[in-house]
Amino acid sequence: MTKPLPPPACPPPPRPPADAPHIPAEGRDARGRILPGFGGRKKGTRNKRSAEAEAAIQNMAGLAVTSLKTLVRRGNWPATKYVLDAVLPALGRTIELENATPDALLQAVAAGELSPTEFGKLSIGFKAAMDASELKELKNQVDELEQLIGALKR
Numbered sequence: 001m002t003k004p005l006p007p008p009a010c011p012p013p014p015r016p017p018a019d020a021p022h023i024p025a026e027g028r029d030a031r032g033r034i035l036p037g038f039g040g041r042k043k044g045t046r047n048k049r050s051a052e053a054e055a056a057i058q059n060m061a062g063l064a065v066t067s068l069k070t071l072v073r074r075g076n077w078p079a080t081k082y083v084l085d086a087v088l089p090a091l092g093r094t095i096e097l098e099n100a101t102p103d104a105l106l107q108a109v110a111a112g113e114l115s116p117t118e119f120g121k122l123s124i125g126f127k128a129a130m131d132a133s134e135l136k137e138l139k140n141q142v143d144e145l146e147q148l149i150g151a152l153k154r
Contacts, residue, residue: 100126 027038042080071079095118097104105122108114114122 095122 027035109119
């Protein structure tokens with residue numbers, strides 16, 4: 001047996017008479033659809049509830065930091081790990097490379113001198129540098145070809 005639904009908190013608004021003329025709200029057509037140019041919030045504006053929630057969270061930031069400090073001082077390992085994870089990656093470290101060949105980097109990872117994450121970041125950086133170097137070389141070759149073509153046309 002199903003339970004009956006509770007009565008509504010307030011009665012619904014009265015319906016207009018059937019012969020009453022329909023006047024659409026500003027920005028809507030006769031069927032109630034939103035017209036072009038009346039799409040709600042302007043682009044880039046924040047939802048009011050999201051902005052309020054963000055403000056409330058920002059107001060609690062001091063309390064959160066104080067609580068975190070207390071937990072770390074008491075030796076709470078998860079709190080300590082959270083702080084270290086948040087701070088240490090941002091600081092990073094300087095890596096001195098005598099030989100920056102791919103094989104030397106792989107050997108450094110195998111020896112534990114370089115973490116896999118650091119290797120990945122270095123690889124991305126080296127690839128970007130190589131791509132830039134190749135583009136510069138291609139531009140020089142195109143310039144040489146243009147000079148040769150210009151000389152042949154004369």
